[in-house]
Amino acid sequence: MELADRAVGFLLSFISTSIFTYYTFWVIILPFVDSDHFIHKYFLPQEYAILIPVFAGVTLLCFLSVFIGLVMLKSKKKKA
Structure with a gap:
């Protein structure tokens, strides 16, 4: 089990x-590289540099809110 935990941690x-x-x-770094350089084909447009983290953050907050809500509902049912 310890080896599997190490492998997952390393991954x-x-x-x-x-x-x-x-x-x-x-x-x-990429904004300082010429726009006709071949390296630009490996990256998405700059707009996505903001959209992807914002989307990921909103998604994470939604999942956390649902999780906290479910835990609160479960704990309320146990008290009653």
Whole structure:
């Protein structure tokens, strides 16, 4: 079990680091690269640099709100 936990932890760390590196390069470095450079074909348009995190944040807040609401309803039913 410990090996599986390590593998999952390593995978999550690798994915997080990859996403952070990609997003950082996309938002901070790419605007200073010429628009006709070949590297631009590997990145979405700049508008998505704001839309994707906002959408992810709103989705996360919705799931957290539903989860907290369900936990509150369950705890209310146990008291009654």
